[in-house]
Amino acid sequence: MTPVLRATDRGLYCAAGDFFIDPWRPVDRALITHGHSDHARSGHGRYLCTRAAAPVLRHRLGDIRVETLPYGEERRIGDATVSFHPAGHLPGSAQIRVAVGGEVWVASGDYKTTPDGLCEPFEPVRCHSFITECTFGLPVFKWAPQPEVAAQINAWWAQAAGQGRFALLGAYSLGKAQRVLSLLDPGIGPVLTHGAVEATNAVLRAQGLPLPETTHVTPDTDLKARAGALVIAPPSALGSSWARRFGPATTAFASGWMALRGIRRRRAGDRGFVLSDHADWPGLLDAIRATGAETVYATHGYTEIFARYLNSAGWNAQPLLTEYGGEETEPESPA
Amino acid sequence: MKTFAALYTAIDQTTKTSAKVAAMREYFRTAPDADKIWTIALFSGRRPKRAVTTTQLRDWAAEAAGVPLWLLEESYPIVGDLAETIALVLPPPARTTDRPLHHWIEALRALHVASVEDRRLAILSAWDQLSVTERFLFNKLITGGFRIGISRKLMTRALAQASGQDESVLAHRLMGDWSPDSIGYSALVEAEETAAPDSRPYPFYLAYQLEAEPEALGDPADWQAEWKWDGIRAQLILRGGTHFVWSRGEELMTDRFPELARATDFIPPGTVLDGEIVAWKDGVPLPFARLQPRIGRKTVPKALLRDAPVILLAYDLLEQDGTDLRDSPLAERRARLDALMRSLPPDAPVRPSPAIPFGDWPTLAATRAEARAEMAEGVMLKRRASPYLAGRKKGDWWKWKLDPMTVDAVLIYAQQGHGRRANLFTDFTFAVWNGNDLVPFTKAYSGLTDEEFRQITAWVRRNTVQRFGPVRQVTPEHVFEIAFEGIQPSPRHKSGIALRFPRMVRWRHDKPIQEANTLDDLKKLLDAH
Numbered sequence: 001m002t003p004v005l006r007a008t009d010r011g012l013y014c015a016a017g018d019f020f021i022d023p024w025r026p027v028d029r030a031l032i033t034h035g036h037s038d039h040a041r042s043g044h045g046r047y048l049c050t051r052a053a054a055p056v057l058r059h060r061l062g063d064i065r066v067e068t069l070p071y072g073e074e075r076r077i078g079d080a081t082v083s084f085h086p087a088g089h090l091p092g093s094a095q096i097r098v099a100v101g102g103e104v105w106v107a108s109g110d111y112k113t114t115p116d117g118l119c120e121p122f123e124p125v126r127c128h129s130f131i132t133e134c135t136f137g138l139p140v141f142k143w144a145p146q147p148e149v150a151a152q153i154n155a156w157w158a159q160a161a162g163q164g165r166f167a168l169l170g171a172y173s174l175g176k177a178q179r180v181l182s183l184l185d186p187g188i189g190p191v192l193t194h195g196a197v198e199a200t201n202a203v204l205r206a207q208g209l210p211l212p213e214t215t216h217v218t219p220d221t222d223l224k225a226r227a228g229a230l231v232i233a234p235p236s237a238l239g240s241s242w243a244r245r246f247g248p249a250t251t252a253f254a255s256g257w258m259a260l261r262g263i264r265r266r267r268a269g270d271r272g273f274v275l276s277d278h279a280d281w282p283g284l285l286d287a288i289r290a291t292g293a294e295t296v297y298a299t300h301g302y303t304e305i306f307a308r309y310l311n312s313a314g315w316n317a318q319p320l321l322t323e324y325g326g327e328e329t330e331p332e333s334p335a
Numbered sequence: 336m337k338t339f340a341a342l343y344t345a346i347d348q349t350t351k352t353s354a355k356v357a358a359m360r361e362y363f364r365t366a367p368d369a370d371k372i373w374t375i376a377l378f379s380g381r382r383p384k385r386a387v388t389t390t391q392l393r394d395w396a397a398e399a400a401g402v403p404l405w406l407l408e409e410s411y412p413i414v415g416d417l418a419e420t421i422a423l424v425l426p427p428p429a430r431t432t433d434r435p436l437h438h439w440i441e442a443l444r445a446l447h448v449a450s451v452e453d454r455r456l457a458i459l460s461a462w463d464q465l466s467v468t469e470r471f472l473f474n475k476l477i478t479g480g481f482r483i484g485i486s487r488k489l490m491t492r493a494l495a496q497a498s499g500q501d502e503s504v505l506a507h508r509l510m511g512d513w514s515p516d517s518i519g520y521s522a523l524v525e526a527e528e529t530a531a532p533d534s535r536p537y538p539f540y541l542a543y544q545l546e547a548e549p550e551a552l553g554d555p556a557d558w559q560a561e562w563k564w565d566g567i568r569a570q571l572i573l574r575g576g577t578h579f580v581w582s583r584g585e586e587l588m589t590d591r592f593p594e595l596a597r598a599t600d601f602i603p604p605g606t607v608l609d610g611e612i613v614a615w616k617d618g619v620p621l622p623f624a625r626l627q628p629r630i631g632r633k634t635v636p637k638a639l640l641r642d643a644p645v646i647l648l649a650y651d652l653l654e655q656d657g658t659d660l661r662d663s664p665l666a667e668r669r670a671r672l673d674a675l676m677r678s679l680p681p682d683a684p685v686r687p688s689p690a691i692p693f694g695d696w697p698t699l700a701a702t703r704a705e706a707r708a709e710m711a712e713g714v715m716l717k718r719r720a721s722p723y724l725a726g727r728k729k730g731d732w733w734k735w736k737l738d739p740m741t742v743d744a745v746l747i748y749a750q751q752g753h754g755r756r757a758n759l760f761t762d763f764t765f766a767v768w769n770g771n772d773l774v775p776f777t778k779a780y781s782g783l784t785d786e787e788f789r790q791i792t793a794w795v796r797r798n799t800v801q802r803f804g805p806v807r808q809v810t811p812e813h814v815f816e817i818a819f820e821g822i823q824p825s826p827r828h829k830s831g832i833a834l835r836f837p838r839m840v841r842w843r844h845d846k847p848i849q850e851a852n853t854l855d856d857l858k859k860l861l862d863a864h
Binding site: 138141251260261262263266269270271302305308309312 | 347348349350351400402403405406407409410413414415416419420423424484753755756757758759785
């Protein structure tokens with residue numbers, strides 16, 4: 001039997017519907033799980049994504065041909081039936097369900113299983129074969145509850161604010177930055193943003209996402225008047241000349257990778273907050289169980305180790321080679 | 336463990352030295368003495384004797400976490416630290432406890448006389464009442480290597496501030512052969528010392544590499560030059576009728592170099608010498624490779640003693656007649672050293688490291704160029720007026736090493752690093768051409784920037800040909816310039832050679848692999864040296 005989806009050099013391909021999911025080389029028809037750059041690339045003929053993901057795609061990829069589907073609504077493409085289901089990764093993110101004949105496959109994209117209060121919560125989808133990401137597919141990765149991390153971030157900010165210093169937080173500009181924003185205690189002080197973060201904020205606000213007030217830092221911004229503010233910027237901006245304007249600030253990064261001391265020290269920030277938009281080890285296993293799938297393909301992360309574990313635990317699993325974030329372990333990637 | 340964990344967290348949560356020292360100082364002001372003495376011991380490289388093997392720790396952790404052992408083993412290189420891997424993989428603790436650091440150390444020490452099953456139960460019970468951070472520290476007590484972002488120097492500074500003691504006096508008191516069993520906090524740090532232990536070494540004075548031209552040092556008459564030997568830096572202490580040999584890493588090496596015992600026959604007690612242990616035969620030093628087999632051995636087989644006998648090449652006199660000479664100028668210490676050495680018979684296991692006469696810098700530069708023929712790595716420059724300082728200090732002592740030898744080599748294997756370098760490929764094996772084959776000849780770990788390590792890591796991931804456990808064979812594509820200080824024949828290596836201090840100095844993006852050096856090129860270097 002032909003598999004519903006298979007890995008090709010251009011991306012996950014569905015022969016029955018002649019389309020690709022999150023392809024990394026230009027194709028005619030691309031179904032996109034979410035707007036992160038390793039999943040949504042430019043150059044495809046047509047794009048199909050969720051209604052909530054489309055504005056970010058347009059913002060990032062410019063003038064593209066995009067069709068949208070609401071979550072859960074089925075669309076026939078060739079001999080395949082496709083639908084998008086919340087992945088809980090970031091606002092608008094989806095898992096893509098593909099049914100051909102009686103055979104159902106789900107490509108997870110990136111996902112997390114615990115609700116973050118900002119994006120549509122993850123929804124398990126029953127299927128025969130599940131293509132799962134496993135960025136954090138090792139048993140050392142177990143996330144603390146979100147309120148605990150929020151309290152750590154706010155305490156760190158409050159301490160800096162008390163000393164009149166800026167608190168610089170490195171967070172990926174799409175997803176993580178807005179999630180952090182939603183966790184901040186506005187009573188502590190004002191929130192400033194780097195241009196890349198503010199641009200994404202604007203897109204998401206325009207589609208109705210309730211985000212707290214932020215001020216875009218420009219050369220004209222009166223920083224003295226805002227001493228003790230929290231500044232959200234992409235991780236790469238923290239070591240740059242851009243960050244120097246904030247003087248002797250305290251710096252931190254928010255990423256799942258901050259769970260590892262070696263990586264935290266390499267980033268050389270003062271603090272590392274363990275906050276991820278990917279599922280942790282228990283989350284991955286829960287998600288896989290909830291699909292009822294017998295066959296699991298692991299992409300994006302420690303695929304070989306994860307697949308080997310799944311096999312030992314009774315699944316039929318194997319790694320699947322893709323060009324998503326891969327083993328990239330720097331918080332530059334949206335982890 | 337909570338107070339100690341809070342200290343660790345405070346140190347871990349800042350990159351600023353002043354904040355780290357402040358956290359340590361506060362801890363030394365408030366923690367119980369029994370904890371403080373152990374904290375000092377841990378931060379100066381001492382740890383309780385290991386009661387549990389790391390293999391047992393892995394087994395028990397996998398069992399407690401409900402994961403297969405192989406999965407824990409696979410996670411370890413990714414996390415980069417076994418103590419941390421175990422702390423993270425375990426389920427959350429069922430209880431908490433206020434037991435302090437020294438309690439846990441006592442508990443671990445009690446395990447020496449316990450059965451394996453009792454050890455297992457004790458470790459599992461500890462894990463079940465410690466938080467992730469506390470567990471990490473508890474595991475570190477067992478696995479050792481307390482490198483958690485605070486150096487011994489900073490610890491000493493904080494301790495000086497907290498106790499009101501002079502920092503350099505403290506640095507000296509913290510040296511040598513003490514343990515929390517033999518001495519308490521107040522006796523070690525606070526009390527007036529009546530008699531220092533005979534075995535206690537002085538802190539070593541370390542030189543910086545001379546980067547500028549020596550002319551920048553001024554008048555040559557102000558400077559003394561010596562050969563920079565390629566051996567083991569050591570302090571030989573003769574006190575109270577016996578002797579002690581300390582390494583720079585403060586390891587007691589007395590038993591490893593029994594030849595030095597005869598020094599007590601010739602040199603009066605109350606003498607402390609600073610010098611270099613070298614393998615020595617027929618009046619000349621042997622290459623470091625000959626000394627190397629002796630480093631790891633606690634007891635030395637006769638054959639090795641015969642094959643690589645050692646002496647101490649002394650270059651400084653730190654104590655004479657029981658008097659600390661460190662504050663007197665080098666010229667005076669040197670004169671006393673020379674007088675002392677003149678009284679020794681030729682077969683004494685201690686000889687003076689000669690001063691190299693020179694009138695001007697070009698003359699010394701010419702002498703330095705001959706260093707390899709003298710089995711030296713270069714020359715040392717020491718200001719005649721300099722006191723013997725503690726630790727690495729700029730200004731008075733410089734090492735002026737020969738330029739390293741270099742070859743261009745092809746990267747063929749890569750392995751991930753540990754700790755701060757976990758998850759980055761940093762440990763590489765390099766090859767040179769032998770006909771149409773690439774023959775591995777050295778490993779190298781350092782010399783690239785963080786950014787270069789990131790680039791090569793991404794490349795290794797995309798260009799892995801085959802895996803052998805943690806080692807990846809990669810497509811031969813990249814050429815690196817490898818620098819090294821020495822080259823020796825080595826029957827243990829496939830290439831037949833061994834390098835001294837190999838490191839990467841440049842990523843030769845401009846060179847195709849065909850232009851890398853050959854095994855013949857290396858053999859020519861070998862013959863030349």
